[in-house]
Amino acid sequence: MRSMGGDQVEEAMADAVALLRTATDRDWETTRAGRPEWSCRYTAEHVAGVLLAYAGQLAGRATEGWVPFEITLDEGTGNEDVLDVLETTAALLAATLRTTPRGVRAFHPYPFRSADREGFAAMAVTEVFLHTHDLAEGLGLRYEPPAERCAELLARLFPHVRPDTDPWRTLLWATGRGDLPGRAPVTEWRWRNNLVIPSERLTLQGLTPAAATDLAAGGDGGFAWIDGGPFQGTRDAAGMLVKAYETGVHRPVWGVFALVRREDGRAVGGIGFHGVPDEQGRVEIGYDLAEAARGNGYATEGLRALSAWALGRETVTAVRATTEPENTASQAVIARAGFVRIAGETSEDGAGGEQFAYELRG
The missing domain is CATH 3.40.630.30 (Gcn5-related N-acetyltransferase (GNAT))
Known part of the structure; x- marks a missing residue:
């Protein structure tokens, strides 16, 4: 079985940063990132915070709730620096995933209050894919991650979603970011880690x-x-x-x-x-x-x-x-x-x- 772990997190982030680096001269503070009511700057900070939180959950073996900390960027941090932070949080999570034993589970609220290392890796890659899409849409860039990886994410985290011929479009639809012919729009969604x-x-x-x-x-x-x-x-x-x-x-x-x-x-x-x-x-x-x-x-x-x-x-x-x-x-x-x-x-x-x-x- 193809693994989902540190390599996949770093690969997804490397592709995202390479694209976003072409637009660091833009105004990320006031430019809206796609459909979410977030700026590009806030969206990038959100991704960094999520990846760091996932690393903290696994490293600390948290079982009852979220480890109570969050990331805060220094005043004056520029867009290039934000990308450095994204790469750093991806590296921290990747290192944690590589050193977490197979059977370890840590707290995540959806839907059964826990996820294993592959579940956290899959959620992290999905976060990178989706929010890079949002950023690219706001900044006028073209972005599309590998179809095979999107199909894997759907089969791990969206088991209730019938697969389609275009995994990326299906993933966007399943997370309220697009339309699929013959399917009603998605207005609310949650991760589906295994029971x-x-x-x-x-x-x-x-x-x-x-x-x-x-x-x-x-x-x-x-x-x-x-x-x-x-x-x-x-x-x-x-x-x-x-x-x-x-x-x-x-x-x-x-x-x-x-x-x-x-x-x-x-x-x-x-x-x-x-x-x-x-x-x-x-x-x-x-x-x-x-x-x-x-x-x-x-x-x-x-x-x-x-x-x-x-x-x-x-x-x-x-x-x-x-x-x-x-x-x-x-x-x-x-x-x-x-x-x-x-x-x-x-x-x-x-x-x-x-x-x-x-x-x-x-």
């Missing part, structure tokens, strides 16, 4: 469409897997997530999660929903483990954690699970998680085979 659900020995880490695409193609999805992982069922589930994303029906919280072991940060399996809750408030869960992880209670623990999270939603009345009649190991997992077999009810597994149905109610 992480903790349990005793595991964390259930929601897959972004970017991670799912890599898993479905045979990659690791950005996770360090135990030997033999991931199991094919996880790759198949990731492929279904990608199809839902591409057709615009993916709902991130009702997607797929990697089961990651706390003790060493290694992924041991996958678990997830078969879709959103139905009209009766029922939602179905499926799961699998890498063979080397079986027999340790991870599936039971993951099933309990995800079921509890689902039953905590107002729209959910029951969680369901199905298994083949001969799969006694899976039946034992389901029973230990508190599910009860639904008497007389069976379903088909897609290949015409019978499956037992189980349910857990809130």
Whole structure:
């Protein structure tokens, strides 16, 4: 899986500064930066402040809120100096990203109060792209970042947005900066970092469409897997997530999660929903483990954690699970998680085979 980290932040900033350096002789104090009601000068300061804040969150391992500091430029700082500050804050964030371990998460309010290092990197690159666009629009410059990078940002931070043939225009539309044919204008938006659900020995880490695409193609999805992982069922589930994303029906919280072991940060399996809750408030869960992880209670623990999270939603009345009649190991997992077999009810597994149905109610 293509990484999102310090190199990408510095690359985005280098391209932005190279363009903006051609317009440092302009008046940034009174020139408006594109659609936002901000001057070019304030917009540039905002980007520097955001990148420094992200570095502070990760470096300080903040978990409860924003680290209470902000950047202030010295009086008399010129436009060239502002660009130096932008490059410096990008370098500070890049260094922090490179030294932050894979599993570390720090506070970010949207939407689940945390983000990992790749989430902060993706938000930083997006900030640079969007506000360089705003500055370029205000200063009469032409700017367009790489389409492939924009597609990656959409697949990491905007999982609810159906992709389009032009990723840059889609990113602008998704952040209220442009129009797309057939889509209503966006007037309000928020970052969409992935959901992480903790349990005793595991964390259930929601897959972004970017991670799912890599898993479905045979990659690791950005996770360090135990030997033999991931199991094919996880790759198949990731492929279904990608199809839902591409057709615009993916709902991130009702997607797929990697089961990651706390003790060493290694992924041991996958678990997830078969879709959103139905009209009766029922939602179905499926799961699998890498063979080397079986027999340790991870599936039971993951099933309990995800079921509890689902039953905590107002729209959910029951969680369901199905298994083949001969799969006694899976039946034992389901029973230990508190599910009860639904008497007389069976379903088909897609290949015409019978499956037992189980349910857990809130």
